[in-house]
Amino acid sequence: MTVLVFDLGGTRMRAALVEGARIVIQAEAPTPANDGVGPVIDGLCALARGLGGAGAAGICAPGPLDVTRGLMLAPPTLRGWQDVPVAALLSERLGLPVQLENDANAAAMGEYAHGAGRGAGVLVFATVSTGIGGGIVVDGKMLRGRGGLAGEIGHMKIDSAGPECFCGRTGCFEALAAGTALARRAGRDPRAVIADARAGDAAALGHLAVHGRLLGRGFSNLLHLFAPDVLVVGGGLSNAFDLLEPHIRQGIEENAMPAYRDTPVMRAALGEAAGLIGMAHLLEEKVHG
Ligand SMILES: [Zn+2]
CATH class of the missing domain: 3.30.420.40 (ATPase, nucleotide binding domain)
Incomplete structure (x- = not known):
């Protein structure tokens, strides 16, 4: 299954199509961290447009987060982001369900599934x-x-x-x-x-x-x-x-x-790709139970 994964950091944002442990294609841009929510969502969608289609999507972002409601609560690296429904905002634009995950958790899962902590x-x-x-x-x-x-x-x-x-x-x-x-x-x-x-x-x-x-x-x-x-x-x-x-x-x-x-x-073992690969693993698990 090919999934679309975003990694939203305080200085850089990335979008990638991921299949298993393989990043098929990715694009990145500086995060307009001081411009508020709209330009960041626009930027993420622009990155995704160049990549191609996917069956599910996820975003990993810095905590604290409310994963079940898809909310970014108050990330220290993105000033002014208070209770932002980032998963819903992206989902609306992409026409796909979007799952939100803490970036460190996603990276941990990447290292478990395909990296230094396999099994x-x-x-x-x-x-x-x-x-x-x-x-x-x-x-x-x-x-x-x-x-x-x-x-x-x-x-x-x-x-x-x-x-x-x-x-x-x-x-x-x-x-x-x-x-x-x-x-x-x-x-x-x-x-x-x-x-x-x-x-x-x-x-x-x-x-x-x-x-x-x-x-x-x-x-x-x-x-x-x-x-x-x-x-x-x-x-x-x-x-x-x-x-x-x-x-x-x-x-x-x-x-x-x-x-x-x-x-x-x-x-x-996965370096900067750990979050993207871990998020993809979590999305696949959700689909396949
Ligand atoms: Zn502290």
Whole structure:
């Protein structure tokens, strides 16, 4: 089955036709994030027009969301989006039913169905970029929780004396260990830190060591809670996974009980396609039961 999938991010939006784990064709454009809802919906429809026909459609977008009602509640990256019925707006324009899904959940499902966590009984997915998001798949199903709000792993409080988080509290995992936190500590863009570290710069390697241990601290909480068969790490910072991994392991050694310490921690396999492929999987499941 060919499905049409949108990925709406704060800076970029994409549309793709997906068949199983294969992206048949895709198109992308910058998100007009400051222009309100109308231009974004127009932009998504314009991207879809160039792709061709599909039997079902879905959109993955940043939370918090009401998945059952197809509402985007108040995404921090899209200012002014309050209770926007994005699924209905797209459905009306496309003449297709449209399912809405949290982007981290969709990526978790992509990694479960076709990526680094294929077939895991319990998969915990962490996406580490500007913020930290997560998704938990148990026996092939998303763990959704009340109101679909499960999996906000970025807002576990892991240091009560830690820095302020955009959510208004302090010491959240995200405030300590997202790419933004790395940039704050290193005084430069995470991409520059990673490039310097690859060139052997001692200060940059030191920043990644501190960062990896903080990630390991937060991941230890997830290991204790979910005892996953695998913890999969995606997002922009996973580009430095090879450099971070020994320090993530050290953070887990320091913070997790012995029985949890040998949990495999792997880099996401699908990269930026994880959300699109996971959304397609969810749509196919819905059709085929
Ligand atoms: Zn927070």
